[in-house]
Amino acid sequence: MRKVLHVDYSLCIGCETCEGVCEFLHHGKPNIRVYYTVTGIPIPINCRHCEKAPCMEVCPAGAISRDHDGAIIINPNKCIGCMMCLAVCPFGVPTFDVKLKAMTKCDMCADRRELGMPPACSEMCPAEAIFFGKPEEAEEEIRRRTAEKIARERISSIPLEGVGRQL
Amino acid sequence: MGGMNFAFLCREKPKPTGKKVAIIGAGPAGLAAAGYLVCHGHEVHVYDKLPEPGGLMLFGIPEFRIPIYRVRDGCKNLENAFEVKFFPRTKVCFGNPNEDGDDFVEKRVEFEELVKNYDAVLIATGAWNAYLPNIPGSDLEGVFSALEYLFRIKSVKLGHMDWSEVPPIEGKKILVIGAGHTAVDAAIESVNLGAEKVYLSYRRTIREAPAGAYEIHLLQQRGVKWLERTMPVRIIGENGKVRAVELVKTKMSEPDETGRRRPIPIEGSNFQIDVDYVICAVGQMPTPPFAKETGIALDRKGRIVVDSRHMTSREGVFAAGDVVLGPSKVGKAVKDGLYTAESIHYWLMEVRE
Ligand SMILES: Cc1cc2nc3c(=O)[nH]c(=O)nc-3n(C[C@H](O)[C@H](O)[C@H](O)COP(=O)(O)OP(=O)(O)OC[C@H]3O[C@@H](n4cnc5c(N)ncnc54)[C@H](O)[C@@H]3O)c2cc1C
Ligand code: SF4
Ligand code: SF4
Numbered sequence: 001m002r003k004v005l006h007v008d009y010s011l012c013i014g015c016e017t018c019e020g021v022c023e024f025l026h027h028g029k030p031n032i033r034v035y036y037t038v039t040g041i042p043i044p045i046n047c048r049h050c051e052k053a054p055c056m057e058v059c060p061a062g063a064i065s066r067d068h069d070g071a072i073i074i075n076p077n078k079c080i081g082c083m084m085c086l087a088v089c090p091f092g093v094p095t096f097d098v099k100l101k102a103m104t105k106c107d108m109c110a111d112r113r114e115l116g117m118p119p120a121c122s123e124m125c126p127a128e129a130i131f132f133g134k135p136e137e138a139e140e141e142i143r144r145r146t147a148e149k150i151a152r153e154r155i156s157s158i159p160l161e162g163v164g165r166q167l
Numbered sequence: 168m169g170g171m172n173f174a175f176l177c178r179e180k181p182k183p184t185g186k187k188v189a190i191i192g193a194g195p196a197g198l199a200a201a202g203y204l205v206c207h208g209h210e211v212h213v214y215d216k217l218p219e220p221g222g223l224m225l226f227g228i229p230e231f232r233i234p235i236y237r238v239r240d241g242c243k244n245l246e247n248a249f250e251v252k253f254f255p256r257t258k259v260c261f262g263n264p265n266e267d268g269d270d271f272v273e274k275r276v277e278f279e280e281l282v283k284n285y286d287a288v289l290i291a292t293g294a295w296n297a298y299l300p301n302i303p304g305s306d307l308e309g310v311f312s313a314l315e316y317l318f319r320i321k322s323v324k325l326g327h328m329d330w331s332e333v334p335p336i337e338g339k340k341i342l343v344i345g346a347g348h349t350a351v352d353a354a355i356e357s358v359n360l361g362a363e364k365v366y367l368s369y370r371r372t373i374r375e376a377p378a379g380a381y382e383i384h385l386l387q388q389r390g391v392k393w394l395e396r397t398m399p400v401r402i403i404g405e406n407g408k409v410r411a412v413e414l415v416k417t418k419m420s421e422p423d424e425t426g427r428r429r430p431i432p433i434e435g436s437n438f439q440i441d442v443d444y445v446i447c448a449v450g451q452m453p454t455p456p457f458a459k460e461t462g463i464a465l466d467r468k469g470r471i472v473v474d475s476r477h478m479t480s481r482e483g484v485f486a487a488g489d490v491v492l493g494p495s496k497v498g499k500a501v502k503d504g505l506y507t508a509e510s511i512h513y514w515l516m517e518v519r520e
Binding site for chain 2: 019124125126128
């Protein structure tokens, strides 16, 4: 079933937990990385698992495919390392792995999904800025979370203890 | 969505190994380590001096950045599904004096006691020792470290303190010193809690502000007065309380031998502003759970020294997070906690890499 892994940049606090957890799982090479713009805004960059994935369309070796959850996967055995995927990716996501001699990128934690576990970054982001699930579920969560954020900023001077549901 | 899943490495608790690990400090480093260790079958006990686990994620960082339920539900999951035992309000000590965040301590446990009773000990006590600028008047009533200020505000919001234990903020004039994330958070909370005027003083320019120009611009939009290239020289009191602060404008020095330019005061440029509080966010120092000789080496900045196995100079005692790195970030603490837990696991199971 189609799943999305969505990062909401307005909720990200730039804590780098996603990157740290991903690095730990991928032997020192994170597939999600936080970049800081010149004005100091943190932006995590990772694969968007595009619906019309340019990387998959351009790959001359047919090494890129979509799995049952909708994740775009590079097969290192088929990849010829021409870097065309990197050239066309709007986010500059695929990276060349010197050891593998192939391109790699986020696979939405394929081995974890196999065991029924969601991608680790979405499990650990303290700001709840990373959403994983069916598109409509993820969108619901994003809106709910955004509403909470707006409310919290607006009424943060009012103690919420005893007023409705404790957050 | 639920809470942070600190035990994200496994779906359920595996077969027990029979090994017991004590973790001192339930911040992101300690919790991430606890998650790794329970996923590898070890029994984990977590000691923290605060009334609930979460560390600075709960007691420092404002809840509009990290939702409270995200941390709380994550800790509950560790407790319920993975049988992590939490010992809140319990300070682990070895001759250490009172520190920020000691308000809730009900029990004390000797550090040596833990070393004796557990197969391994992890120190993840963070960096809670705030610097106060060494200027006249910094001992006046109304001078706070930003950490203490935010800690009290968060303690109320978490339901552990009463507003009467927080300095009244509504209608006050407040100067925050610094331009890092802690300074920004202290300024925002002051605005949110109804301060009449909030100033932010920084020695350098907006371009050097550690929180980034964007955050400073946002503050300015919300009415915070940004005083760049200024530094406080003295805090002026009346009846023992802060009344005003004297600042001086700064310029950049000629490059020193290392080629670095430092902000230096411009003589005769002093000016005063009337304020009720001065909040200092100029840095923190690590707080290891001991002061006396324990055989654990610290470096010049007070950080615990660890080897490539994340072990301290004492066999079987490990350390992770800000107490090793110095003030850092949630993600850096989490990552360090994970690598350290992995190393503890290898050490306990005598796996040689
Ligand atoms: C105001 C503020 C805002 C911040 N904002 C951000 C941000 O937006 N993004 C970001 O990534 N980082 C931010 N940080 C930094 C981040 O919070 C820390 O880097 C991180 O929490 C460090 O994790 P830790 O587990 O090492 O220590 P901590 O989170 O400090 O946890 C240490 C724990 O140890 C306990 N402890 C200490 N001594 C003892 C003892 N003797 N006995 C028992 N328990 C003890 C403490 O009670 C505490 O719970 C901020 C920090 C502050 C102060
Ligand atoms: S873990 Fe979440 S808040 Fe932290 S950097 Fe990643 S996306 Fe941003
Ligand atoms: S690698 Fe780039 S183009 Fe391909 S799916 Fe990911 S984001 Fe889209």
